[in-house]
Amino acid sequence: MKNEKKYLFDDPKNVKRVLYILYSCCALLVILDFVIHRHVIHSWESLWGFYPLYGFVGCVILVVVATWMRSFLMRDEDYYENIELKNLGETTKEPLTKNIASKTGGHHVDD
Amino acid sequence: MWMIEIPPFIPFFIGALIAAFTRGVLRNTLMIIVPIVSGLHLWMVPEGIHLQFAFLDYQLSPYRVDKLSLMFGYVFHIAAFIAIIYSLHVKDTVQQVSAMLYAGSGLGAVFAGDLLTLFVFWELLAFTSVFLIWARRTPQSYVAGMRYLIIQVLSGVILLVGALFYAVENGTLDFGYIGLNGIAGWLIFIAFGIKCAFPIAHNWLTDAYPEATVTGTVFLSAFTTKVAVYALARSYPGTELLVYIGAAMTCFPIFFAVIENDLRRVLAYSLINQVGFMVVGIGIGTALAINGAVSHAFNDVIFKGLLFMSMGAVLHMTGKINGSDLGGLYKTMPKTTILCIVGAASISAFPLFSGFVSKSMVMSAALEEGYDWIWLMLLFASAGVFHHAGIKIPYFAFFAHDSGLRASDPPKNMLFAMTIAACLCIAIGIYPSALYSLLPYDTGYNPYDATHVLAQTQLLFFSALAFVWLNLKGMYPPELRSTNLDFDWIYRRAMPLVFQNMFSVIWKVDRMVRDMIKEKLSHSFAYLASKNNRLSGLLSRNHPSGSMAMWIAVMLGIYLLLSFVK
Numbered sequence: 001m002k003n004e005k006k007y008l009f010d011d012p013k014n015v016k017r018v019l020y021i022l023y024s025c026c027a028l029l030v031i032l033d034f035v036i037h038r039h040v041i042h043s044w045e046s047l048w049g050f051y052p053l054y055g056f057v058g059c060v061i062l063v064v065v066a067t068w069m070r071s072f073l074m075r076d077e078d079y080y081e082n083i084e085l086k087n088l089g090e091t092t093k094e095p096l097t098k099n100i101a102s103k104t105g106g107h108h109v110d111d
Numbered sequence: 112m113w114m115i116e117i118p119p120f121i122p123f124f125i126g127a128l129i130a131a132f133t134r135g136v137l138r139n140t141l142m143i144i145v146p147i148v149s150g151l152h153l154w155m156v157p158e159g160i161h162l163q164f165a166f167l168d169y170q171l172s173p174y175r176v177d178k179l180s181l182m183f184g185y186v187f188h189i190a191a192f193i194a195i196i197y198s199l200h201v202k203d204t205v206q207q208v209s210a211m212l213y214a215g216s217g218l219g220a221v222f223a224g225d226l227l228t229l230f231v232f233w234e235l236l237a238f239t240s241v242f243l244i245w246a247r248r249t250p251q252s253y254v255a256g257m258r259y260l261i262i263q264v265l266s267g268v269i270l271l272v273g274a275l276f277y278a279v280e281n282g283t284l285d286f287g288y289i290g291l292n293g294i295a296g297w298l299i300f301i302a303f304g305i306k307c308a309f310p311i312a313h314n315w316l317t318d319a320y321p322e323a324t325v326t327g328t329v330f331l332s333a334f335t336t337k338v339a340v341y342a343l344a345r346s347y348p349g350t351e352l353l354v355y356i357g358a359a360m361t362c363f364p365i366f367f368a369v370i371e372n373d374l375r376r377v378l379a380y381s382l383i384n385q386v387g388f389m390v391v392g393i394g395i396g397t398a399l400a401i402n403g404a405v406s407h408a409f410n411d412v413i414f415k416g417l418l419f420m421s422m423g424a425v426l427h428m429t430g431k432i433n434g435s436d437l438g439g440l441y442k443t444m445p446k447t448t449i450l451c452i453v454g455a456a457s458i459s460a461f462p463l464f465s466g467f468v469s470k471s472m473v474m475s476a477a478l479e480e481g482y483d484w485i486w487l488m489l490l491f492a493s494a495g496v497f498h499h500a501g502i503k504i505p506y507f508a509f510f511a512h513d514s515g516l517r518a519s520d521p522p523k524n525m526l527f528a529m530t531i532a533a534c535l536c537i538a539i540g541i542y543p544s545a546l547y548s549l550l551p552y553d554t555g556y557n558p559y560d561a562t563h564v565l566a567q568t569q570l571l572f573f574s575a576l577a578f579v580w581l582n583l584k585g586m587y588p589p590e591l592r593s594t595n596l597d598f599d600w601i602y603r604r605a606m607p608l609v610f611q612n613m614f615s616v617i618w619k620v621d622r623m624v625r626d627m628i629k630e631k632l633s634h635s636f637a638y639l640a641s642k643n644n645r646l647s648g649l650l651s652r653n654h655p656s657g658s659m660a661m662w663i664a665v666m667l668g669i670y671l672l673l674s675f676v677k
Binding site: 007008009019022023025026029030032033036038039040041042045051052053054055056057058059060062063064065066067069070073074075076077078079080081083084085088 | 250251253254365366367369370441442475478479483486490491494495498510561562565566567568569570571572573574575576577578579580581586587588591592593594595596597603604607
């Protein structure tokens with residue numbers, strides 16, 4: 001990997017730059033809140049910083065709750081497969097081996 | 112009219128026949144021509160009922176065209192066209208044939224004018240699409256396809272029973288407004304609900320779609336749920352229950368999407384979330400809300416298709432789809448990355464992308480009609496969809512940690528299909544009037560006023576900020592190889608387990624009872640035998656045959672005497 005060419009985000013500086021752009025956009029949007037007069041339908045909408053706060057808090061809650069859900073919903077990757085594919089194997093295995101034997105014209109040693 | 116109005120499912124069924132018997136370039140060319148010709152034909156067909164005949168006592172109209180069905184007809188043609196191009200490299204005839212049949216069935220269903228025709232195409236949708244799942248040819252896809260088929264067929268059977276009740280109650284099979292009154296209304300509602308992935312009935316989608324083939328999922332994401340949305344929009348507009356069901360659909364899947372590892376399953380959850388917005392719109396039922404629902408269905412087919420295509424491209428090129436195995440693919444798949452980001456921006460409803468111009472209609476309608484809490488839920492879901500579909504999908508696939516995978520961009524046909532979808536997303540976002548002119552109602556809605564644009568941009572940027580903050584703090588849940596339990600646990604684990612235990616108990620009791628009876632019987636036999644097996648026993652005494660002959664002689668002698676007496 002040493003000789004591999006450097007890509008855009010291999011340089012941490014570029015990652016920082018993207019983040020700074022994001023931060024300044026967020027700041028600009030909050031400032032715009034004061035400049036642009038909005039015609040609101042609901043009274044909550046006119047609260048200062050309603051949308052930015054709702055977006056931020058909503059997402060944090062979403063992630064925190066989802067992480068907590070993992071504690072009781074998470075199972076091994078093959079949780080279902082263990083049983084479902086085992087059952088499947090039992091029903092299909094036998095005729096399969098028989099077919100192979102009859103196709104090749106082979107006989108079982110006990111035959 | 113100078114030409115015959117051919118129902119659009121017929122060209123597709125003919126296309127399927129062609130796909131079955133041709134190969135190579137010829138098949139590819141003909142398959143591309145089918146949606147183009149059929150779409151152009153549909154463009155010229157005037158509104159009205161074009162095919163009608165009597166069946167028993169009922170009037171059937173298998174081809175009815177109006178604004179609502181046309182909208183879905185157009186988008187199904189676009190979706191079929193894009194998906195066919197995306198799957199041109201596939202040599203598997205089973206997939207090509209079933210894809211054509213499936214697209215045709217979807218078109219048949221939206222142009223059905225009566226419930227019986229709808230039922231036929233409803234079931235055809237299930238039977239043709241399941242082959243797109245089985246075509247993956249893994250044991251997992253086999254069992255998932257089975258479950259998918261059982262649930263879909265169940266939905267069809269309920270629809271049929273509902274339609275029969277409806278015919279008895281109303282004396283007609285007309286597929287129009289039904290409403291939730293009477294048993295027929297509820298049965299048909301449940302049938303539509305199952306196909307629409309209502310909560311609890313949603314797991315067929317998250318179970319089967321990620322198990323389908325790379326190209327199959329692109330077809331699957333376009334038709335089945337949108338046919339159900341169309342059916343709800345036709346038969347249950349303004350049903351308040353739908354508002355609450357829809358709101359639930361927008362919210363709960365995003366939690367599962369955040370912790371899901373399989374990126375195509377993340378998209379499946381987000382598909383339910385998007386359908387939720389449409390269901391809310393149908394439930395509100397005002398002109399603006401219905402317009403929002405229908406146009407969102409139109410846009411969703413395209414941007415969700417684009418997202419499934421980009422993840423399909425990743426799966427096709429790397430053979431991996433779990434977030435835990437991917438990352439850093441932007442280095443070698445730059446085009447796919449950009450196209451995926453366009454899809455992500457569209458589903459997140461960024462201004463100038465297609466999701467924005469349709470989703471905002473549903474949100475505005477919810478506010479106008481005074482559904483405050485529903486509006487808050489939708490707002491939360493909008494932030495959430497950006498979080499899991501808008502950021503998580505591109506981030507974990509193309510950025511995040513470098514997985515060391517160095518796959519190149521997918522074949523040209525896949526890239527071309529994705530490019531068409533991406534261009535449509537942007538075109539609709541920039542110039543929504545074209546889309547609006549096709550809508551069932553004229554509401555004069557304009558999504559691009561300063562208030563809307565600012566509000567939505569603020570919401571999205573601060574969601575992104577939350578993602579960055581959580582990531583920097585190390586609070587963002589890492590992608591883990593895991594299965595997350597959902598409602599399907601009930602029928603995949605709990606019910607089999609209960610039945611298994613129940614039968615093992617039943618068999619145990621059964622064996623015990625049998626053993627008991629057997630023991631009792633053998634006891635009584637032994638008793639009888641022991642009683643009668645001795646020489647002194649009543650039944651086992653030995654009589655010499657001489658005494659027998661003597662007694663016969665005695666009897667005959669008495670008989671002779673009696674004859675003299677007379």
